[in-house]
Amino acid sequence: MVGVFSFTVGVGVVAGVLLDQRWHTLPWLTLTGLVLGMVGGAAAVIRGLRWLRGPGGDG
Secondary structure, three states, X not given: OHHXXXXXXXXXXXXXXXXXXXXXXXXXXXXXXXXXXXXXXXXXXXXXXHHHHOOOOOO
16 A cells, blocks of 8 residues: 555656646646645555455444
8 A cells, every 4th residue: 555655646746747847837736746646645545444444344
């Protein structure tokens, strides 16, 4: 799950850097990519934890 989070954050940052270089908006799109990557990564980790807990799990 840590790998999924890291990958998602990395993709967001790289996409942000590339877009910043293209449109000369540094650092705004990099920061936006970072935030979106963190949100997407957290959602993936939560989904994975729910899957591990299984149906009917308490907590």
